[in-house]
Amino acid sequence: MSTPPPRRASAAVASPTAPLIGLGAGAPxxxxxxxxxxxxxxxxxxxxxxxxxxxxxxxxxxxxxxxxxxxxxxxxxxxxxxxxxxxxxxxxxxxxxxxxxxxxxxxxxxxxxxxxxxxxxxxxxxxxxxxxxxxxxxxxxGGAEFRLGAATGLRDVVVVVIGTGIAGALFVDGRPYDGDGLAGEIGHAKVASGPTCACGGTGCLEAVASAAAIARRYSALTGAQVAGAKEVLDRSQAGDPDAKLVWKDAVDALALSFSHVVALLAPEAIVVGGGLAEAGPALLSPLTARLDEYLTFQRRPRILAARLGxxxxxxxxxxxxxxxxxxxxxx
Amino acid sequence: MSTPPPRRASAAVASPTAPLIGLGAGAPxxxxxxxxxxxxxxxxxxxxxxxxxxxxxxxxxxxxxxxxxxxxxxxxxxxxxxxxxxxxxxxxxxxxxxxxxxxxxxxxxxxxxxxxxxxxxxxxxxxxxxxxxxxxxxxxxGGAEFRLGAATGLRDVVVVVIGTGIAGALFVDGRPYDGDGLAGEIGHAKVASGPTCACGGTGCLEAVASAAAIARRYSALTGAQVAGAKEVLDRSQAGDPDAKLVWKDAVDALALSFSHVVALLAPEAIVVGGGLAEAGPALLSPLTARLDEYLTFQRRPRILAARLGxxxxxxxxxxxxxxxxxxxxxx
Structure with a gap:
């Protein structure tokens, strides 16, 4: 297989313009x-x-x-x-x-x-x-959100990043837990009867609810090309029934996945980050409501938006x- | 509401006859x-x-x-x-x-x-x-299995007890984690489309796969009264198609639940105890095989029988x- 030469990019090295949460004093x-x-x-x-x-x-x-x-x-x-x-x-x-x-x-x-x-x-x-x-x-x-961002001051937290894929970072009793680098792979547990996932599984969370999956599923359903999950959300909010269906499936899959996380770990909070979280309340409100329907006696975790972008x-x-x-x- | 008087039982206080795994030397x-x-x-x-x-x-x-x-x-x-x-x-x-x-x-x-x-x-x-x-x-x-029983020497373990109910004890990085007493409630996460669970949920693991649920579901399906899950297993092994169906549903629900545990925590082992675990290989063999079908790239945990009874x-x-x-x- 011939390997293409590395692309070299002209880096935009610049001083940051937007204010950022800092690390505090310490070594450069x-x-x-x-x-x-x-x-x-x-x-x-x-x-x-x-x-x-x-x-x-x-x-x-x-x-x-x-x-x-x-x-x-x-x-x-x-x-x-x-x-x-x-x-x-x-x-x-x-x-x-x-x-x-x-x-x-x-x-x-x-x-x-x-x-x-x-x-x-x-x-x-x-x-x-x-x-x-x-x-x-x-x-x-996840560690940054735990130390400096949305989960500051909490002990038992799952930070879920939803972008092209879906994965989580776990914090239990105030410590990160990574299961030899294999924990937090909630994107690859079955929450629906389909579709097939890139990992080989069926109905994986990532195949239904990642930003990539939302765009892909909408295109498959309608034949229309969309720029991304954001456009599907926009169409859903404009009343497009296909977009509504795809978005609802994603929210339901996330809620079911989170209900398993809650049953097993009983976290104080689940922090939602990644590209899809930029939808803000349009994602977090229905997700929180749907999760609430899945839970009965369990402790309700706070569903928080990631803060560090x-x-x-x-x-x-x-x-x-x-x-x-x-x-x-x-x- | 009138309260019945306490039943008093004549306790059989006896020296134990069966040898038991001991705690090691220490205070009585x-x-x-x-x-x-x-x-x-x-x-x-x-x-x-x-x-x-x-x-x-x-x-x-x-x-x-x-x-x-x-x-x-x-x-x-x-x-x-x-x-x-x-x-x-x-x-x-x-x-x-x-x-x-x-x-x-x-x-x-x-x-x-x-x-x-x-x-x-x-x-x-x-x-x-x-x-x-x-x-x-x-x-x-779970702690006893972790220290003295089936999970000795491991760091990341979930001990699942299947009896009247289903719950788990978690050990991560060698320490017990209890989520303020609320972690490990895998019996109350949805793994099937039904039936209704005592907790108010629908399709909870406990409503499909606990020893009590297996007996109850078989009776509901056939009208026959059974002494317990053991009898359903016996009938299943004798070729009773209803018993086979109930047992298969239970194994499938447990495997799906375990696949979520694996995705999230990536434990080295899941130890199965409680009354249902007395079925031995008749439970653990199909459960391990079914779990294997749910997993793709994840680390396969060892599925171990509890040892301390x-x-x-x-x-x-x-x-x-x-x-x-x-x-x-x-x-």
Whole structure:
């Protein structure tokens, strides 16, 4: 199989314009959140606020995507140093999607990234000379919401990120729980009689209620192409019965999934983030009502909107980097 | 509403005949496991083995059931002292079903026990002069399986007890997690389109797959009375198509429920205990196979039979009592 050359993007390295929740005082750190579409990078100062922020397209390089991503990260780190020479980062936090091994610092596998067994922590550390925290994107975003965002002050929380896929980050008794990197995969439990999911299962939550699934199901039902789940919601609110049906199915599937989460873990809150959560009350109100119908004697969790938006993963990566400083080692 | 007088039972206080897994060396303790049908009590010696074991019917006394149970516990403790005067218990472990508050030592509510806000820990401690550990029956049984039984040596485990009801005890990163006493209620999450559950829900796992539900559903389907789930299994194995259908529905519901547990928590093992687990491979083999069909990329948990049998709750209560000695206080 021939591998296309890495796409190089002209990074927009800029000071952030929107105010962001900060990390608090501590060591300056670099943070990178690698996604299927783009890589976000940031330099956090001693005051815990972002000094430089960049967003570049994720290089598409087949089975060399891991190496190309590492090169982009190192490149961005260099540019941050040029723009902000007085800020000397002391650690780097890097989060990626898919199945990872935090012990070895390796990305084991990610269907949508084309990589397998990439030793991110070792390579990035060797190339930047910094201790590297290596983590999972959804769990990092969840950790940021837990520490700094919507779930601050709670002990038992599930943060669900609904975007192209659906996954959750778990916090029990005040601690993150990741089940050797395999917990929180609520997107792949059966909540409906169909359709078939990319994982091979049938009726998975992700196949009904992810932002991608909502757009796909509407198109399949009507033959109409839509830009995304947002457009399906807009059409639903305008009275389109097909859009209403697809949206209702998604809300029902999420509510049923959440009812299992509640029965098993009895969390104080379920925080909903990711692209679909941008629908706000149009998602959370019917979801809360439908969940309420599924529950009987159980403790009702608060259903909260994520607060950190698209930078939650970056903040989580930065928290991980900061913790390396506290722990005094690399992990 | 007139309240019937407490039934008093003649307790068979006896030395145990069957060998049991012991607690290991430590302080002698008393343990009581209160259920809807009977109260089990035991005196554990310094070697961690049971010196006296008793089983009496649970008194039925309407809204005075809590007081009647406390009287029976104190009575049994006195009889143990008569039979084994040389063993001086230093703490008492007491576990009960339903919703409890471990902080205040109170049984908040239990539908099948007729009590509400009974201050078990305070009363039993005052009447026996011993520090009292107060806990939940299923979580105690789970704790015993985790420490001494089927799940020894594992970190991430769910112990599911299937009897009259269905509930689970969770262990994550090597620690019990109880969600303020509300976690593990997998019996009350929807896994089927029906029937109505005692909790008010529809298609709850407990309404399809508990031992009681299996017998009830078979009777409803055929008009035949059966002694219990065991008889339904026997008839199923003899080729009765109605019994086969009821048993298959139960296995399928359990497998679907377990698939949600796996997606969310990714446990290393699910331990199956309670009366229904006595079916052994006739339950666990088809359950494991059906669960396997629901899973795709997830880690397959080991499906293990509980090892401590009907005394798991007693052992868990005794562990709790022993821990009071280590902690040096009462809780």
């Amino acid at each position: 750190v670099l943070a990178f959140d690698v996604g299927g579409t783009d890589i976000k990078g940031a330099l956090f100062g001693e005051d815990g606020h972002i000094r430089c922020l960049a967003r570049i397209p994720t290089p598409v390089a087949g089975d060399r995507t891991g190496q190309a991503v590492i090169a982009e990260i190192v490149n961005l780190a260099g540019r941050f140093a040029e723009v902000q020479p007085s800020v000397n980062p002391r650690a780097l936090g890097l989060v990626v999607p898919g199945h990872i091994d935090t012990r070895s610092g390796t990305a084991v596998f990610a269907e949508n990234m084309g990589w397998k067994d990439v030793a991110f922590r070792e390579r990035v550390s060797a190339l930047t000379g910094l201790p590297v925290h290596f983590g999972h994107d959804v769990r990092a975003a 698209e930078n939650a993963g970056l903040l989580g990566a930065a928290i991980g980097a900061r913790e390396l400083m506290v722990a005094g080692g690399t992990r | 303790v008393l343990a009581f496991d209160v259920g809807g049908t009977d109260i089990k009590g035991a005196l554990f010696g310094e070697d961690g083995h049971i010196r006296c074991l008793a089983r009496i019917p649970t008194p039925v006394a309407g809204d005075r059931t809590g007081q009647a149970v406390i009287a029976e516990i104190v009575n049994l403790a006195g009889r143990f002292a008569e039979v084994q005067p040389s063993v001086n218990p230093r703490a008492l472990g007491l576990v009960v079903p339903g919703h409890i508050d471990t902080r205040s030592g109170t049984a908040v509510f239990a539908e099948n026990m007729g009590w509400k806000d009974v201050a078990f820990r305070e009363r039993v401690s005052a009447l026996t002069g011993l520090p009292v550990h107060f806990g939940h029956d299923v979580r105690a049984a 009907e005394n798991a709750g007693l052992l868990g209560a005794a562990i709790g009592a022993r821990e009071l000695m280590v902690a040096g206080g009462t809780r």
